[in-house]
Amino acid sequence: MEDNAKPSGTDVPTLADVAVAAGVSTATVSRCLNSPDRVTQKTLKIVMDAVDRLGYSPNYSARALAAGRTNTIGAIIPTMENAIFARGIQAFQEELQQNGCTLLVASSSYRQDLEEEQIKTLTVRGADALLLIGYQRDPKVYEFLAKRKIPAVLTWVSDPDSDHLSVGFNNRQAMKSLAELVLENGHKVIGCITAETSANDRARDRVSGIRDAMKEAGLDPSELLVEETQYSIENGDVAFRKLMAARPRPTAVMCGNDVLAVGALRAASALKLEIPGDVSITGFDDIELASVAPVPLTTVHVPHRRMGQFAAQALMAALNGNAPDNIELPTSICFRETLGKAPAPNKR
Amino acid sequence: MEDNAKPSGTDVPTLADVAVAAGVSTATVSRCLNSPDRVTQKTLKIVMDAVDRLGYSPNYSARALAAGRTNTIGAIIPTMENAIFARGIQAFQEELQQNGCTLLVASSSYRQDLEEEQIKTLTVRGADALLLIGYQRDPKVYEFLAKRKIPAVLTWVSDPDSDHLSVGFNNRQAMKSLAELVLENGHKVIGCITAETSANDRARDRVSGIRDAMKEAGLDPSELLVEETQYSIENGDVAFRKLMAARPRPTAVMCGNDVLAVGALRAASALKLEIPGDVSITGFDDIELASVAPVPLTTVHVPHRRMGQFAAQALMAALNGNAPDNIELPTSICFRETLGKAPAPNKR
DNA sequence: AGCCAAAATGTAAGCGCTTACATTTTATAT
DNA sequence: ATATAAAATGTAAGCGCTTACATTTTGGCT
The missing domain is CATH 3.40.50.2300 (Response regulator)
Structure with missing residues (x-):
């Protein structure tokens, strides 16, 4: 019993499988997924039907490798055990999700050396951008980020003098x-x-x-x-x-x-x-x-939640090549x- | 002014760059990085020197694509705004990090439909394994996970009867x-x-x-x-x-x-x-x-922290092909x- | 009907890495 | 020295996707 056809065993369908099923090229499938307006209504439907039928979902590693973007944002917070950060980060995450991005969180235990390590780790892991708390860190860190062209937003602080992007309060x-x-x-x-x-x-x-x-x-x-x-x-x-x-x-x-x-x-x-x-x-x-x-x-x-939300927006803007303004949120007593x-x- | 040599501009060095610098093949560099014991002390040193010199760090997307593993573990918690989960997850993360894994956190707002969505999202994003809270969910979810061969550990509960891996308490x-x-x-x-x-x-x-x-x-x-x-x-x-x-x-x-x-x-x-x-x-x-x-x-x-820690250990074991035991942690009054x-x- | 630009689709070359397999080197035993 | 197995290294084929570029199709004109 030969089984030269695609081994329809347990394994996950790929873009190519969808292309075959829909009778189009892989490029067209990719376009349907990423820029639907660049294909005909008709093909879009055919392809999407095939996608549903096969239960296809893209492999993010492959996508990231090919596109050079991971759609992952990193955040490094001093600790997760504090409701303050949790709330702001939660809002940050919700906003990211709206934009198709995933959050990767790490914590530094309020230690600068650990934070630097985490920054390295997250960028190596492919974070497209970073949320950081506070502005105080080794200038080398900022150089590193700039060299790798990784936008970062500084939060929980406001630093209008500096040219680092910040969304926070004074x-x-x-x-x-x-x-x-x-x-x-x-x-x-x-x-x-x-x-x-x-x-x-x-x-x-x-x-x-x-x-x-x-x-x-x-x-x-x-x-x-x-x-x-x-x-x-x-x-x-x-x-x-x-x-x-x-x-x-x-x-x-x-x-x-x-x-x-x-x-x-x-x-x-x-x-x-x-x-x-x-x-x-x-x-x-x-x-x-x-x-x-x-x-x-x-x-x-x-206003923690608003801060998280605005920080996400600023980062998305930076990722799209814009130069977002620093935001200083008012606090109240x-x-x-x-x-x-x-x-x-x-x-x- | 020709510049046919590697455009040593701003861009990040690759494995191939290291291989050239060290005068070995890419396979050898890869081995130095992933299984150092399969390589001579001498070459290891040469390669590692090159790695340091170039400031090389591997591209995780590429690695994940080639190896079929992301070394990323997903966790879906009802909310980040609760110190309880925060503490357990923090411990979970620390333990993962020891094992070279990264945590991807998502929250479900205590909603089952959102949790299912997040499970999909995280697996699609390439999570190798999952931490979930509680045992109550659509059987289809478990089937999905089993089909994709994604180990999951259920926490905050103990479910000895079931054959789902759990690390929690009664x-x-x-x-x-x-x-x-x-x-x-x-x-x-x-x-x-x-x-x-x-x-x-x-x-x-x-x-x-x-x-x-x-x-x-x-x-x-x-x-x-x-x-x-x-x-x-x-x-x-x-x-x-x-x-x-x-x-x-x-x-x-x-x-x-x-x-x-x-x-x-x-x-x-x-x-x-x-x-x-x-x-x-x-x-x-x-x-x-x-x-x-x-x-x-x-x-x-x-014992939230221990629970997080043990959950991570159980998952690492499962990922290595072992069948870890369920753990029921004692609580006290x-x-x-x-x-x-x-x-x-x-x-x- | 015939022309042509614009739109849609296809082709195929990588992205940076791992790994099966092939080849070379080294160590061991004779 | 020589044969042989074991260890080290190299070769090269993908992993699943995106995207520049090439090709085909479409539709608005004359």
Whole structure:
């Protein structure tokens, strides 16, 4: 029993199989799939019927090899374990999908060396473009990307001066606005709990924002009490206790994100401190967590979903040869209940 | 000015370039890269030097096309916006990376139709294997995967009866254990807040677990008050209020996950109900959030990270032609402060 | 009907890699 | 030294697709 015909066993049909089935050339099938307007209605139908009948779907490796594009976008985020990134990336992904692209995610654990490695990995894997968080990295990385002609969009930051494409927000300004509000409430001794500023430009900018506001208010920015730690509730708790042990004791503690702030809130509760009666606390990000806190958190709202969406759009534009503009999204302050007037000195 | 030599412009070196540079054939270079032990130490060195010198890195599309493998694993999760999945997937990814594989993540928004679509997409994109959440899906999906010879591991569930590979835990048993604890505390009227059970087998199993325990304790399982909703703090809040309006009013509310439980806790606080004095509340998952709750949450601890890790190992094994065993990871109960004795009838 | 540009389709050459098979080199035993 | 098996390397044929270029078909004119 000869079986010289295509071994219709279990294996996946190829473009050539479709071409045979439809009685056209492979080029025509390819065109039907990729630019349907370059073929007749009639052939399109014949080919598409064959496609359906055989259950054909293109082999992306082959397509990528032949076309020189993978339609895959890479994203490198500090961690997946944080709702903030998750939400923005989710929106990014949804937008990409609309454009026929797939997302490849890697995480760097907030480590610059790992991030560089991941950038290499993703480009080698064929990412056509990249989403990166923050702007701080070795210039060589940008050179590498430029040389390979791989567009990258920087997010979670806004960097209008630079010519790197960015879609994000102004961390410094956002935090400054919040700090102004704190100062207006009469606070003079301010504490701050932040992520490690050496490897995290967003964190650094936020701290700078506080200092900016202090300076403008006539306070000495060097008197800002800073606790650096990694983002976690537990660490926020510990850092808050340290700040409360300082003399003079801060009457307001501004946290680098909501997670730290929730930790601070927990510590405050354990220390029997009234919020905001005894101490005011602020956050950053406005995640859902903020609303469960024993006292609703005053924080900075960041439009994560829109950021992800716009970032995707910018990248698609860059991939199509356009030069998209940088986008700086506005943030806003969520004034809730953890920020209040500084306690009168005697009350302390 | 002729430039017949390789246009050493900006473009990326290929395997052939390396072969020329090293004075060997492309096959040898390929072997150096993929099975170094099939090559002399000497040639290996020569070739690797050339690789370094040229900054060569392989083109994955070409490799995938030629080898028929992409070294890419797909994962489809209900949502990225939930720390639970994030953590398990993160561990999964780390383990994959150790094995030279890349993760492709897609999300299904808890919708079965979207999940099927994503499965198609990912396999078409060349995923060599898949991580899926839960076991409930159209049998055709499994047939499709089997036909394409794509190994899949089911996680977040344990399904020893079935012959589908799974690495997870027993939702029903875990919730039953917790329910037993609730019953031992004298609760007779139980409420339950769960994700929609029609499309979520984990949620369904958990509810069944509660009923199992009720039955064994001589209670009528049909009296379990069930509120179905989507996972979110807000929804947990709303559902809890509904349950509190029921008569007889539940003295214990078991939630399908910690997020719902935190919402319930918030509502309880707003309703001026003492926890656990007036009502007991339980969660599931043991996420960090549980520890910030105004009252530390009694919940089920799930070893997410280990689950992710083992799932990756199982998949790698399957890819190497082995038949890995199903793994059922033990869960444990975190007894904290939201579960207490049922209030005496007069106290209500 | 006959001409011609435009539209549709076909032909075939790769894209960069892996791998079966052929050939050469090396090591081992006589 | 010589024969022989084993190890190392080379040769070249694809993997399934896209796309420049060549060829054929179509349809609007005169």
